[in-house]
Amino acid sequence: MVDLVWFQLLSAALFAIGIYGVMARRSAVLIVMSIELMLNAVNINLIAAASHMEGIGSFANFDGQLIAIFIITVAAAEVGLALAIILRMFRNKSTVNVDEIDLMKW
Amino acid sequence: MAWFVFILLAVLTIGGGLGVVATRNVVHAALSLLVSLVAVAGIYLVLFAEFLALVQVLIYGGAIIIVLLFAIMMTRNDEYPRITDNKQWPLAAIAALALMGILVPAFAINSVEGTHSQSASLTGIGEALFTTWAVPFEIASLVLLVALIGAIIIARSDDGARSDDAASPDDGDN
Numbered sequence: 001m002v003d004l005v006w007f008q009l010l011s012a013a014l015f016a017i018g019i020y021g022v023m024a025r026r027s028a029v030l031i032v033m034s035i036e037l038m039l040n041a042v043n044i045n046l047i048a049a050a051s052h053m054e055g056i057g058s059f060a061n062f063d064g065q066l067i068a069i070f071i072i073t074v075a076a077a078e079v080g081l082a083l084a085i086i087l088r089m090f091r092n093k094s095t096v097n098v099d100e101i102d103l104m105k106w
Numbered sequence: 107m108a109w110f111v112f113i114l115l116a117v118l119t120i121g122g123g124l125g126v127v128a129t130r131n132v133v134h135a136a137l138s139l140l141v142s143l144v145a146v147a148g149i150y151l152v153l154f155a156e157f158l159a160l161v162q163v164l165i166y167g168g169a170i171i172i173v174l175l176f177a178i179m180m181t182r183n184d185e186y187p188r189i190t191d192n193k194q195w196p197l198a199a200i201a202a203l204a205l206m207g208i209l210v211p212a213f214a215i216n217s218v219e220g221t222h223s224q225s226a227s228l229t230g231i232g233e234a235l236f237t238t239w240a241v242p243f244e245i246a247s248l249v250l251l252v253a254l255i256g257a258i259i260i261a262r263s264d265d266g267a268r269s270d271d272a273a274s275p276d277d278g279d280n
Contacts, residue, residue, distance in 0.1 A: 002112045002152065005217040010116050010149070012209035014123050014142075016202040021127035023198030024191045029132065029177055033139050036170065037123050040146050043158075050226070051153040053218070062226035065155055066239050072165055073246045077253035079170050083177040084257035090181040091263075099192065 007048030015041035026097040028086045032079060039075045043068045112152050118145035130190075132178050140171045154225035 014037055021034025050064025090096050122142025126135050147162040192198070235243055 002108050003217075005213055006112065006116075007149070007153070008213040008217075009210060010119065012206060012213060013120055015209070016206045017120070017123040017127055019205055020198050020202035023201060024127065024195035026190055026192055027132065029174065029181065030126070030135060033126050033135060033174060036139065036166070037126060037142065040143065040166075043162075044146060044149055047150055047153050047155045047158055051155060054226075062231060062234070065158055065226055065231060066234055068155075068158055069161065069235070070239075070242055070246055072161055073250060076165055076170065077250050079173055080257045081253045081260070083173055084261035086177055087180060087261045096181045 004048055004052040007044055007052075011041045011045040011048070013041075014038075014044065026099055028082075028089065028096045028098050031098065032082045032086070036075065036079070039071055043071055046071070108152060111148070115145045115148040115152065118142070119149065133175070136171060136174050136178060139174070140167060143167055143171070157226075157228055157231055 018034045018036075018038030018041060021037065022031050025031050025034060046064040046068045048064075050062045050068075053064075054062060086096055089101060093101060095101070119142050122138045122140075122145060125138025126142065129135050129138060143166040144163065147159045147167065150156075150159040150162060
């Protein structure tokens with residue numbers, strides 16, 4: 001069987017990749033994709049803990065899987081809203097690069 | 107066997123993630139994200155979380171990738187499909203590596219003694235969702251409703267927005 005720590009290491013690597021993507025990319029669509037990577041890293045961590053720690057201490061009823069369901073829900077809402085904002089941004093400024101959207105910068 | 111499947115899926119996940127942050131073509135980035143997300147669904151199967159794997163494929167592999175591809179299509183301009191990075195990308199790489207440098211020893215040194223993976227019953231998940239987690243469930247449905255209405259209002263065009271309000275019955279059918 002695969003131990004819990006390997007899932008945690010995979011999750012850490014995926015989260016670091018997401019961090020890099022959020023900070024390094026210019027296009028807002030790519031930043032949303034990187035945020036999805038980070039949310040998936042968190043989900044891997046939660047579900048691995050739920051599967052491996054069931055019945056130990058106060059872990060019960062696979063609560064991690066339920067929290068992961070809520071994270072997926074929030075991720076879906078976030079993507080819909082973010083892409084609506086990106087479309088509006090593109091219509092107003094003709095670009096989706098976040099460093100060119102500087103209306104509130106002085 | 108579980109090890110072989112896990113390593114294969116982990117390579118696919120990390121490779122897809124690197125594809126998202128490294129490729130120059132925005133459509134290739136979306137397809138790399140699809141590879142990564144479907145591999146994560148496989149990871150859930152290794153963890154015996156069948157329901158979550160199903161949800162992952164349906165919502166991420168189906169809905170979110172399609173919405174992202176639509177956004178790429180509708181925000182197309184001259185510099186697409188070429189994409190560029192910020193000037194601060196070395197700083198981003200340092201931040202990501204520093205995060206790895208903290209998380210990997212934290213997980214490896216202080217590793218938790220867990221049991222073997224266990225399978226959650228679908229009945230148990232459903233019961234917990236509608237009893238223990240009933241209030242968060244209702245809040246999540248409200249969040250989805252508000253996000254959908256907000257997305258429609260933000261994304262629709264300004265011209266004719268006033269007259270559309272009362273006149274056209276097909277306004278809110280998505």
